[in-house]
Amino acid sequence: MRLRLGAAALCMALLLTGCGAAAQESSPDTGTESEVPSASTDIFAMDTYMTVTCYGERCEEAVEAAENEIRRLDDLLSVGNADSEISVVNRDGTGTVSEDTAEMVAEALSLYDTTGGAFDITVYPLMELWGFTTGAFAVPDAAALADALAASGSDKVTLDGGIVTLPEGQGIDLGGIAKGFTSARLMEIFKEYDLVSGVVSLGGNVQCYGTKPDGSLWRCGIQDPNHPDSDSYLGVLSLADKAVITSGAYERYFVDEATGETYHHILDPKTGYPANNGLLSVSVVSANGMLADGLSTACYVMGLKQSIDYWRSYGSDFDLILMDESGEVYVTEPIAEQFTSDFTVHVISQEGVS
Ligand code: ADP
Ligand code: MG
Numbered sequence: 581m582r583l584r585l586g587a588a589a590l591c592m593a594l595l596l597t598g599c600g601a602a603a604q605e606s607s608p609d610t611g612t613e614s615e616v617p618s619a620s621t622d623i624f625a626m627d628t629y630m631t632v633t634c635y636g637e638r639c640e641e642a643v644e645a646a647e648n649e650i651r652r653l654d655d656l657l658s659v660g661n662a663d664s665e666i667s668v669v670n671r672d673g674t675g676t677v678s679e680d681t682a683e684m685v686a687e688a689l690s691l692y693d694t695t696g697g698a699f700d701i702t703v704y705p706l707m708e709l710w711g712f713t714t715g716a717f718a719v720p721d722a723a724a725l726a727d728a729l730a731a732s733g734s735d736k737v738t739l740d741g742g743i744v745t746l747p748e749g750q751g752i753d754l755g756g757i758a759k760g761f762t763s764a765r766l767m768e769i770f771k772e773y774d775l776v777s778g779v780v781s782l783g784g785n786v787q788c789y790g791t792k793p794d795g796s797l798w799r800c801g802i803q804d805p806n807h808p809d810s811d812s813y814l815g816v817l818s819l820a821d822k823a824v825i826t827s828g829a830y831e832r833y834f835v836d837e838a839t840g841e842t843y844h845h846i847l848d849p850k851t852g853y854p855a856n857n858g859l860l861s862v863s864v865v866s867a868n869g870m871l872a873d874g875l876s877t878a879c880y881v882m883g884l885k886q887s888i889d890y891w892r893s894y895g896s897d898f899d900l901i902l903m904d905e906s907g908e909v910y911v912t913e914p915i916a917e918q919f920t921s922d923f924t925v926h927v928i929s930q931e932g933v934s
Contacts, residue, residue, distance in 0.1 A: 616776050616793040619643045625654045626759060628783030632766065635793045636775035645773065646766045646780070653765070656681055657758050659704065659713060669744045670704065670751040676743050684754050684761050684870065685739050691757075691874045692734035694894060698886075699878035700849035702732040704751035709852075712845050713753075717834035719843065720852070729852045756846075760825050760873025763787035767869070784831070787823035787869050797918070800824045805860040805903060814861055814903050815911075815921030823869040827876040828861040829854070846880050857883030858905050865915055866898035884910065888928050900928070 619640045620633040630650065634642040656678060658664045662671075669675040677685070691699040704713075705728040711717035720728075731749030738745045746752065754761075759782040770778040770789040778789035779798060788798045797818040804812045808830040817824060833844035833854075848855040862879040864872040875898060879887040884904050891900055891912055899912040901919065911919050913929040927934050 618793075621647055623647055623650055625650050626658070626762070626782070627660075628759070630780065630782045632780045633778060634770065634773070634775050635777045636773065638773040639775065642770055642773035642775055642778065645769050649765055649769060650762060650782075653680065653758065653762050657684075657754050659753055659755075666752060666754060669746065673748065673750075674743060674745040679742070680761070680765075681754075682739060682742050682744075684757055685737070685744055685752070687761075687870055687874060688752075688754065688757055689734050689737060689739060691878055695875075695878040695882060695890065696886075697733070697849055698881040699756065699874050700732065700734050701752040701754060701756065702734050702737060702746075702750050703847045703849055704753035705731065705749065706847050706849075706852050707753055707755075707845070708751070710843065710845075710847070711834070712832070717836075717843070719836055719841075725852045732849060732852075756877035757870055757874045759783060759785045760787075760823060760869040760871070760876075762869075763823055763825075763873075764869030785823070785825040785869075785873065787825075788820060791820040802826060802861070802863050802901060803828070803830075805830050806907065813921075814923065815901065815909060815919055815925070817863075817865065817901065817915065818918045819865065819915075822865055822867050823872045824863055824865050825869065825872040825876045826861060826863040827880040830860075846877055848881050855881040857881065857886075859883055859887070859902055860905060860907075861901075861903040862887070863901040864898050865901065868897060871898060888933065891928065892930055 616635045617637060617639050618635045621643050623630040632643055632646045656665050659666055661667060665677045665681050688701045707713050709720035709724055709728055736747045763780050763782050766780050767787060767789050775789060777791060777793050780787050786800050792798055797820050800817045800819060801813040802815055804814045805828045827846060829844035833842050835842050844854045846855050859880055862876050864875045866872040884902060899915040902910040907923060909921050909923045909925045910928055911925055913927050916927045
């Protein structure tokens with residue numbers, strides 16, 4: 581469904597949520613926004629709800645180009661579509677992929693190395709065993725899980741001149757990185773159409789182009805993982821020209837009726853079970869959407885201490901906002917001043933955690 585914003589909607593300030601649909605707050609003093617034409621659309625793609633909003637003379641064309649690009653990338657990557665490039669590689673064990681897919685696979689393989697295997701696109705057979713690919717959820721049989729684990733590992737995947745090759749028994753899933761790649765691509769489209777500003781929320785993963793049309797910063801509300809269906813936030817980050825990508829157990833999960841146990845969709849590649857390393861929510865903030873997405877998944881798997889170590893080693897182009905099981909929040913120093921929260925907030929720096 582396409583939604584065009586009318587004049588009244590243009591007088592609203594966006595408070596983007598880190599998960600779910602974008603919520604809007606009234607703001608009486610943003611009259612200048614109404615001078616910039618805007619267009620917006622809601623899309624269901626990549627198994628999630630997306631909103632694209634553009635401000636500028638060519639906003640309508642930009643929204644249309646963005647929607648087309650989302651659909652094109654979805655067709656390329658979807659494991660639910662038997663003809664997608666990824667499905668062909670998974671079926672045949674090898675395949676020639678487009679530059680876009682190759683770029684994502686290359687980034688995924690590099691993240692596998694730097695995260696010590698926490699980010700691993702070869703979790704696909706494990707995702708299948710848990711039923712996340714079909715909706716036929718079940719706790720896997722131990723022997724089947726052990727077999728899938730033995731075959732997994734991105735170190736066994738090769739990418740050579742656009743040809744991806746997997747060993748027997750492996751399959752790949754770019755679900756941990758695809759939405760960030762897509763939001764980054766949409767920023768390129770916004771530039772081509774000379775927009776004043778723009779913002780996308782792809783299943784709660786937000787990326788903004790420029791500032792808001794009135795020149796003020798965007799405000800991105802990060803969902804409280806303990807109350808994901810409410811309007812309460814873990815915190816709010818002010819930002820421009822960046823992605824805020826969040827991973828949390830509350831996003832996609834099932835409950836085993838026999839035991840009442842909850843199982844979510846981010847798997848620990850070392851155990852084959854849903855990751856459970858003490859974090860409830862990980863947001864990665866970066867100008868690089870694809871990196872932010874891959875890392876949100878990886879840090880969720882790594883847990884607090886390893887995520888802090890990772891940021892200290894590699895964090896020149898990303899920042900973190902984490903919530904642990906006790907409900908305390910951790911934010912890296914470079915974005916600490918732009919972040920507000922009602923929770924106890926610790927600041928992570930190179931030297932320590934305060
Ligand atoms: P979402 O896509 O729900 O926003 P994530 O970015 O954290 O959340 O990605 C989760 C998806 O990534 C899963 O649905 C699955 O496709 C894939 N995935 C799960 N575990 C891993 C992992 N350890 N490494 C890489 N990809 C993973
Ligand atoms: Mg991710």
